[in-house]
Amino acid sequence: MITFAHATKRYGPTTALDDLTVTVRPGSVTGLLGPNGAGKSTALRLALGLDRATAGDVTVHGIPYRALRHPLRTVGAHVDARAFHPGRSARAHLTALARYNRIPARRVDDVLGLVGLSDVAGKRAGGFSLGMAQRLGLAGALLGDPEVVLLDEPVNGLDTDGVLWLRGLLRDLADQGRTVLLSSHLLSELEVTADHVVVLGRGRLLADLPIADLVGRDAPVVVRTPDAPAPLADALVEIGHHPQVDGHGLTVDGVDVTLVGDLAHALGLRVHHLAPAPVTLEARYLDLVADDVQYRARPEERIA
Amino acid sequence: MMAAVRAEWGRTWSVRAPWVTLAAVLVTVPLMATVLANDVVHAVSTGELPPGTSTAPAVALGPAVQLGLVVLAALAMHPVTTEYATGTARLTFQAEPRRWLVLAAKTTVVTVTALLAGVATGTAATFAVRAFLGVHAAPAPDGALAEALRAGLRTGVVLALAAILTAGIAAVVRHAVGTLALAAALLAGALLLPDPVSRWTPAGAVASFVEGGGAPWALVAWAVVGFAAAAGVLERRDA
Numbered sequence: 001m002i003t004f005a006h007a008t009k010r011y012g013p014t015t016a017l018d019d020l021t022v023t024v025r026p027g028s029v030t031g032l033l034g035p036n037g038a039g040k041s042t043a044l045r046l047a048l049g050l051d052r053a054t055a056g057d058v059t060v061h062g063i064p065y066r067a068l069r070h071p072l073r074t075v076g077a078h079v080d081a082r083a084f085h086p087g088r089s090a091r092a093h094l095t096a097l098a099r100y101n102r103i104p105a106r107r108v109d110d111v112l113g114l115v116g117l118s119d120v121a122g123k124r125a126g127g128f129s130l131g132m133a134q135r136l137g138l139a140g141a142l143l144g145d146p147e148v149v150l151l152d153e154p155v156n157g158l159d160t161d162g163v164l165w166l167r168g169l170l171r172d173l174a175d176q177g178r179t180v181l182l183s184s185h186l187l188s189e190l191e192v193t194a195d196h197v198v199v200l201g202r203g204r205l206l207a208d209l210p211i212a213d214l215v216g217r218d219a220p221v222v223v224r225t226p227d228a229p230a231p232l233a234d235a236l237v238e239i240g241h242h243p244q245v246d247g248h249g250l251t252v253d254g255v256d257v258t259l260v261g262d263l264a265h266a267l268g269l270r271v272h273h274l275a276p277a278p279v280t281l282e283a284r285y286l287d288l289v290a291d292d293v294q295y296r297a298r299p300e301e302r303i304a
Numbered sequence: 305m306m307a308a309v310r311a312e313w314g315r316t317w318s319v320r321a322p323w324v325t326l327a328a329v330l331v332t333v334p335l336m337a338t339v340l341a342n343d344v345v346h347a348v349s350t351g352e353l354p355p356g357t358s359t360a361p362a363v364a365l366g367p368a369v370q371l372g373l374v375v376l377a378a379l380a381m382h383p384v385t386t387e388y389a390t391g392t393a394r395l396t397f398q399a400e401p402r403r404w405l406v407l408a409a410k411t412t413v414v415t416v417t418a419l420l421a422g423v424a425t426g427t428a429a430t431f432a433v434r435a436f437l438g439v440h441a442a443p444a445p446d447g448a449l450a451e452a453l454r455a456g457l458r459t460g461v462v463l464a465l466a467a468i469l470t471a472g473i474a475a476v477v478r479h480a481v482g483t484l485a486l487a488a489a490l491l492a493g494a495l496l497l498p499d500p501v502s503r504w505t506p507a508g509a510v511a512s513f514v515e516g517g518g519a520p521w522a523l524v525a526w527a528v529v530g531f532a533a534a535a536g537v538l539e540r541r542d543a
């Protein structure tokens with residue numbers, strides 16, 4: 001469990017994190033979501049004791065990170081891509097970390113096997129691809145068999161196999177009752193990986209809710225029909241909804257998808273597609289952060 | 305502390321640069337010392353110095369050690385600056401949030417290395433200088449071996465203290481080039497200052513101690529204060 005209690009971090013005049021209060025719970029995968037500059041990395045750095053909070057507290061199982069004994073056995077993190085010496089082997093890199101926390105040497109080979117780097121364990125890590133570098137970072141995070149796992153954009157650079165493997169791994173970790181927090185800007189990735197999301201914008205907490213709530217509940221229902229959608233639209237208006245008709249069918253908010261299907265059937269409409277809008281997470285997310293995007297590309301500066 | 309030292313010892317020697325700089329330290333001091341000894345012999349042969357010239361090997365060793373210290377600084381800073389250059393410092397501080405302890409472990413590794421390297425290279429250089437000077441070498445009252453070992457110990461002590469100071473500078477400055485420039489200025493460059501000032505600098509303390517002077521308290525003070533200041537900065541600064 002990671003607890004942020006009124007955590008605030010200022011770097012000079014910039015407020016990177018503004019009074020964040022949230023609890024990341026064990027037994028589930030929590031996604032940390034937000035645009036660039038939202039405070040995701042700052043939140044992770046405070047949790048890891050790398051930066052000191054200007055105000056408030058961040059604790060792991062109720063203990064500030066810097067008070068943990070052998071912290072890698074409690075918290076495993078992978079926050080910097082390619083944080084290793086290019087001239088050092090993957091094994092030597094992990095061995096140094098293991099020794100600091102009195103983790104047995106065989107655990108180094110175990111995690112190298114777990115992430116699929118056994119064959120290159122003795123090679124200079126400078127020659128690793130981005131995907132291999134990510135795997136080495138993940139191996140470091142798993143080294144101490146930690147209760148809490150923090151990952152910053154872990155999917156970057158992983159190939160399809162790697163992404164699937166990581167998804168399974170995170171699920172297993174959460175199912176074992178561990179706390180898993182990962183930041184990502186890939187909404188689609190969080191949608192399939194995370195159970196819960198914490199959304200940040202300009203350092204403030206915008207939302208803290210189960211991913212199902214962000215995705216499903218208010219998803220607009222999209223209907224595609226080769227027939228004229230007007231009768232269905234009228235029927236929906238009659239029961240108090242506001243469908244938007246377009247050339248291929250209609251979209252309607254706040255109504256159960258099964259009801260729309262039943263209506264279409266009753267009206268004799270041929271339905272080729274009937275589903276909650278698949279882009280909902282993105283749309284909801286953009287709604288949430290609309291006012292909180294720090295680095296917005298101004299339309300007139302967009303390259304044609 | 306033992307866990308941290310074990311971690312840093314293995315990590316330090318798992319890359320190439322420290323081996324190369326260590327070899328450079330071991331070669332530089334005897335080479336420079338024999339060049340200086342050869343200068344004396346040459347000056348006598350050209351009549352620049354009187355035929356009866358008698359030079360203590362320590363006189364040639366002093367400037368050679370000073371040059372060796374600049375090379376040693378590259379070795380001593382490496383475990384610290386390379387962590388910042390590669391971004392592994394944050395990983396290390398995750399493993400050991402007591403940052404003073406991380407610095408202490410790195411400092412131990414380079415200090416032990418510097419002490420051993422100093423003893424070896426100072427002893428070897430003194431033998432080599434005596435051989436080169438031949439009849440122009442000042443007599444060694446208790447024998448050439450005792451003289452060489454004594455000089456080796458003095459060299460080891462200054463290299464060890466310089467390693468502590470350099471590791472501290474590296475932790476504050478974080479960048480290799482800046483650290484090397486500052487360390488070179490303090491460990492060798494400061495010798496160019498007028499004597500009443502330079503004797504309180506690391507360079508001045510090194511020069512007088514290697515040539516047989518009393519304990520280098522000024523250098524001890526620099527090393528202790530440098531380490532303590534660096535440990536304080538590390539604890540307070542965001543990583």
